[in-house]
Amino acid sequence: ALLPAPGSASATAAAIALPPEGVALVTRDARTVGLDLFKWHDFKFGDCPGQPQYFPWLQTFLSPGALYMVVANLSAPLEDTKAAVEEQLNILCSSVPRAVVVVVGTQADRVPQGELDGRLAVVWEQVEAWQARWEKLSDACAREAAAAAEEGAAEDPSSRPTKRARAEQGPPEMPYFYPQITCTSANTYQGMLELIRVLMELVNTKSLFPLYGAEVPLVYEYFRLFLLATRYGLEGEERKQMVLSLERPDPASHTSVVPFIRQDELVRE
Incomplete structure (x- = not known):
């Protein structure tokens, strides 16, 4: 599991607060530098730094076969949270088009009473809007690929390899999203058991992770x-x-x- 989260979003705290350990919370001013690893049952959590200057380092760990937790800080201003979620999704899609993604809301205990459900709804609407834009782009790429294939067949033979390559590239692939946001707090442990259930449900889905639990030669x-x-x-x-x-x-x-x-x-x- 990999957490490519923005700074101060409590991604590190959420990872190490998962039971059975669930005790060693980091200080508020702590920062992840490079990569922090946490072992939890069969998982290795890769906690990548949120500061922009670490992006080239983060790219090293964005690879197929991992489970990604996109972190939304529910206590931050909504526009900042939406922008951070959008940035994480764009990074994932450009690097791991078929990523398996869980959207995790953090710092739920710091949200004023009565505002939590509304904030969760806004963040999920942002995710769905992003999905709709990506699907539209995928459809446009599919039409362009089909047109390129037709042009390649009609033009002289020397241009066909380029046209064929454009056609074979095809549309970008969509990530798989768990169908709802998981709300958590590392301070009160709210939602931690639910997050465990979601993670285990996903990794045991053979269509998503066919090699999970498989024997290693x-x-x-x-x-x-x-x-x-x-x-x-x-x-x-x-x-x-x-x-x-x-x-x-x-x-x-x-x-x-x-x-x-x-x-x-x-x-x-």
């Missing part, structure tokens, strides 16, 4: 450990022992599942 893990050992300067017997530290599966079980090894622990060692 042992040879991949041996190769990964070999690369890590080389990267950290281990040689000879040390590198061999690190690679062989994996427990060999029981041949009778017909399984290739391997134990989870945390890279940050390897770095410390």
Whole structure:
């Protein structure tokens, strides 16, 4: 799961407030610099910094196969919140067109009583308006691709490769959105159990994450450990022992599942 959130939106607090830990909240003036990782059950949370100067670094972690949490600060001025949500969606769509997205409202405890439902509705309307614009763009691209294919067939052979490439590129693909915003507060733990339910529902949807829970071929893990050992300067017997530290599966079980090894622990060692 990756949180490409704007600064001071409580994305970090929301990630580390998830049960069962649910205690180590950060201070209000804390900032994520580079990338913070949180381990939660089978998830690795990647918490990317919200400051614009870190955008090139953030791009490194925007890749297919992740679950993205678009964070909306419900206590901020609505226009600022809408602009931040729009920016996050544009970043995701330009980098990971088929992203699986959960929109998470944070700092619900700081919203004046009676205003929460209205703010949630405004944020979700912004998401739906963005979807409508993207679908319109997708339709326009599809028509342009069809026209390019026809032009390529009618023109001289030398121009056909370019026309064919435009036609094959096709329209941009839409992200998949969980169909409602999840409202949370890291201070009161409001909505945290619901957020867990949503995350688990999504990752267990095979059409979205077909490889979640799948067995990992042992040879991949041996190769990964070999690369890590080389990267950290281990040689000879040390590198061999690190690679062989994996427990060999029981041949009778017909399984290739391997134990989870945390890279940050390897770095410390």
